[in-house]
Amino acid sequence: TSFIFKEVCGYPLSIFFIVVNEFCERFSYYGMRAVLVLYFKYFLRWDDDLATSIYHTFVALCYLTPILGAIVADSWLGKFKTIIYLSIVYAIGQVAMAVSAIHDITDTDRDGTPDNMTFHVVLSMVGLFLIALGTGGIKPCVAAFGGDQFSDHQDRQRRTFFSVFYLCINGGSLLSTIITPILRAQDCGIHSQQKCYSLAFGVPAALMLVALVVFIVGSGMYYKAEPQGNIMLDVCKCIGFAIKNRYRHRSNQYPKRQHWMDWAEEKYDKLLIAQIKMVLKVLFLYIPLPMFWTLFDQKGSRWTLQATTMNGYFGSLVIQPDQMQTVNPILILTLVPIMDSVIYPLINKCGLNFTPLKRMTVGMLLAAIAFVCAALVQIEIDKTLPTFPSTSQSQLKLLNMGSETVTIKIFNDFFVLQASNEYFTFEAGQINISVGHPEVRNTISLAKGQRQTLLIPLTITDEWLMTDDITSKPQEGNNAIRFVNGMKTAVNVSIPAANFGLIEPFSYSNYSLIKNGKVTFTLWSGSQSCEYSTDFGFGSSYTFFIPSTLVFGPNCQESITAAEDIKPNSVHMALQIPQYFFITAGEVMFSVTGLEFSYSQAPSNMKAVLQAGWLFTVAIGNFIVLIVAELAKLPKQWAEYVLFASLLVAVCFIFSIMAYFYTYIDPAEIEAQFKKNVNEDDEDNKHKLQKTERSNGKINVTKLSYYNMA
Numbered sequence: 001t002s003f004i005f006k007e008v009c010g011y012p013l014s015i016f017f018i019v020v021n022e023f024c025e026r027f028s029y030y031g032m033r034a035v036l037v038l039y040f041k042y043f044l045r046w047d048d049d050l051a052t053s054i055y056h057t058f059v060a061l062c063y064l065t066p067i068l069g070a071i072v073a074d075s076w077l078g079k080f081k082t083i084i085y086l087s088i089v090y091a092i093g094q095v096a097m098a099v100s101a102i103h104d105i106t107d108t109d110r111d112g113t114p115d116n117m118t119f120h121v122v123l124s125m126v127g128l129f130l131i132a133l134g135t136g137g138i139k140p141c142v143a144a145f146g147g148d149q150f151s152d153h154q155d156r157q158r159r160t161f162f163s164v165f166y167l168c169i170n171g172g173s174l175l176s177t178i179i180t181p182i183l184r185a186q187d188c189g190i191h192s193q194q195k196c197y198s199l200a201f202g203v204p205a206a207l208m209l210v211a212l213v214v215f216i217v218g219s220g221m222y223y224k225a226e227p228q229g230n231i232m233l234d235v236c237k238c239i240g241f242a243i244k245n246r247y248r249h250r251s252n253q254y255p256k257r258q259h260w261m262d263w264a265e266e267k268y269d270k271l272l273i274a275q276i277k278m279v280l281k282v283l284f285l286y287i288p289l290p291m292f293w294t295l296f297d298q299k300g301s302r303w304t305l306q307a308t309t310m311n312g313y314f315g316s317l318v319i320q321p322d323q324m325q326t327v328n329p330i331l332i333l334t335l336v337p338i339m340d341s342v343i344y345p346l347i348n349k350c351g352l353n354f355t356p357l358k359r360m361t362v363g364m365l366l367a368a369i370a371f372v373c374a375a376l377v378q379i380e381i382d383k384t385l386p387t388f389p390s391t392s393q394s395q396l397k398l399l400n401m402g403s404e405t406v407t408i409k410i411f412n413d414f415f416v417l418q419a420s421n422e423y424f425t426f427e428a429g430q431i432n433i434s435v436g437h438p439e440v441r442n443t444i445s446l447a448k449g450q451r452q453t454l455l456i457p458l459t460i461t462d463e464w465l466m467t468d469d470i471t472s473k474p475q476e477g478n479n480a481i482r483f484v485n486g487m488k489t490a491v492n493v494s495i496p497a498a499n500f501g502l503i504e505p506f507s508y509s510n511y512s513l514i515k516n517g518k519v520t521f522t523l524w525s526g527s528q529s530c531e532y533s534t535d536f537g538f539g540s541s542y543t544f545f546i547p548s549t550l551v552f553g554p555n556c557q558e559s560i561t562a563a564e565d566i567k568p569n570s571v572h573m574a575l576q577i578p579q580y581f582f583i584t585a586g587e588v589m590f591s592v593t594g595l596e597f598s599y600s601q602a603p604s605n606m607k608a609v610l611q612a613g614w615l616f617t618v619a620i621g622n623f624i625v626l627i628v629a630e631l632a633k634l635p636k637q638w639a640e641y642v643l644f645a646s647l648l649v650a651v652c653f654i655f656s657i658m659a660y661f662y663t664y665i666d667p668a669e670i671e672a673q674f675k676k677n678v679n680e681d682d683e684d685n686k687h688k689l690q691k692t693e694r695s696n697g698k699i700n701v702t703k704l705s706y707y708n709m710a
């Protein structure tokens with residue numbers, strides 16, 4: 001096909017449109033993904049489990065659909081048309097998501113909640129399906145289409161293109177993951193103001209349209225390789241025939257052939273057989289690769305959970321656990337240029353031959369180191385976690401509402417207490433407690449595996465109360481707060497984000513989860529009020545005690561006491577930076593190199609197919625996380641991190657052996673030789689092929705005979 005070829009600084013101008021398209025597309029994808037779980041939870045009102053499973057199913061689908069897109073591109077429509085058509089599907093999906101998030105559409109009673117939830121659920125599921133089809137479908141095509149724009153002698157420029165392409169992915173995703181949560185937090189609506197999910201999905205939809213328009217604008221400048229028929233069908237038939245033919249000739253009387261695919265020679269073109277050999281060789285090399293993604297993708301799950309047990313105060317700046325993930329794209333934006341312009345040239349200068357497969361091996365090792373760092377951080381966190389009771393133990397603390405001294409007697413031991421801020425652990429199911437003079441004795445039954453607080457009333461002859469306390473760290477860095485009312489009148493406690501309700505005299509509220517930062521509680525009793533302000537960190541639990549002596553008014557703050565049930569997180573989130581650094585350095589060496597490697601080693605008619613194969617390793621990696629975590633069920637999180645690191649080191653060892661035996665090829669050169677010799681006698685071919693050997697990870701033409709068996 002004809003196209004206008006323009007070059008800027010040695011690079012085809014067309015790639016400008018491709019990288020801008022990728023930037024906008026990744027903005028659209030990651031921006032939508034950033035608010036998706038919250039949309040499920042707060043708009044569609046799904047529970048956490050359903051929201052999480054649908055989210056992961058969607059992400060997995062996004063890495064399975066590339067196979068479909070690649071087959072359509074390489075066998076039928078070509079990459080250009082596939083990108084256009086699937087981008088339209090993608091944009092429709094994004095628009096469907098934005099529309100599904102407009103609550104006013106079905107809010108007939110105008111109370112701010114949709115009245116026909118089925119409409120919103122169905123529309124958003126259709127939207128997500130179209131997005132998965134679009135984003136996955138175009139992904140292998142865009143990268144391969146970008147690679148196609150370079151001619152055979154532009155190896156260096158093509159490598160730089162893949163680095164810039166990766167920068168755009170991360171630039172787009174970084175911006176959108178910052179912007180869309182801000183948009184979501186705005187209020188919008190026609191009849192009532194609600195959180196603006198429609199805007200948070202609408203902006204990614206607009207960016208996808210921009211991506212499409214930018215791609216179309218560059219249309220006249222692209223080199224568009226024509227698809228060569230239904231290549232995937234030919235490949236399958238050819239492989240099937242080779243296997244059948246080999247089986248038919250299994251007896252020793254038939255001479256062996258160099259490669260099992262050579263058994264297809266009777267029926268299939270030698271060029272096709274050679275191309276299939278190239279693809280199979282690379283796909284074989286891919287087998288160990290999912291393990292890298294298994295570790296890589298735990299940034300969003302295990303590492304974020306780890307961050308929820310850490311302290312996110314960076315001076316006056318507070319970093320939320322899930323925001324730590326943005327460290328990855330930020331580091332990508334700095335590490336890719338450093339690697340390309342400093343580290344790799346330096347390694348070359350030292351005379352080391354740092355081939356793509358060696359880079360990928362080092363990338364895997366760096367990811368394993370990242371997990372060792374994560375394990376070390378986890379050990380530090382574990383030291384600060386409270387010891388919760390085992391199933392045979394009970395824990396008890398006391399809250400003495402009066403001023404009498406409390407004496408606990410267990411067998412022959414005595415404790416003299418006003419109140420206990422610490423939990424006592426008991427193996428016994430019952431304990432005797434004596435209080436005051438004259439003594440009031442009580443036998444308390446303890447609940448196994450539980451933490452409880454014994455509330456000793458002001459008048460000790462009144463009924464004693466036992467509360468069930470929290471037995472795990474509050475989720476997502478929240479703080480679990482409750483109030484005990486020691487007054488003779490009911491008290492209402494509220495903060496702007498939560499209402500603890502009316503707490504009856506000598507009673508207590510349920511726990512409420514509140515975010516970190518400064519919080520002011522307002523206590524009401526009749527027309528009297530009291531304001532109590534305090535600062536919360538991450539992951540703590542407190543029981544606030546309102547004493548009978550509380551005097552409402554400006555100085556009431558001092559009378560209220562806080563019992564710390566669970567200490568706030570003390571290990572700082574900054575300690576996660578080394579693990580992020582190593583995993584991102586690993587990503588640059590593994591993923592950027594792998595992207596380029598998959599392109600450069602693929603035959604011309606199966607470039608997108610190999611890109612899809614590369615992305616398929618990401619999908620498998622995600623499944624392995626689920627399987628290993630489920631099977632291993634290690635009691636300690638740090639042990640699981642060490643297990644994953646060890647598995648990756650083992651896989652890395654296997655990969656390095658496979659890589660050692662891999663010979664780099666130049667598919668274009670091999671294909672050119674075939675085309676040149678197409679009319680010549682096969683026997684002559686063997687001798688005509690040059691036996692030049694260009695190693696250094698580039699091409700080994702002596703291997704041409706391997707692909708060109710006569």
Ligand SMILES: CC(C)C[C@H](NC(=O)[C@@H](N)CC(C)C)C(=O)O
Nearest residue numbers: 030169170173174328329332618
């Ligand atoms: C193959 C993908 C996993 C690669 C790529 N992801 C990244 O570059 C990440 N560093 C982005 C980050 C925001 C998770 C992609 O194409 O999305």
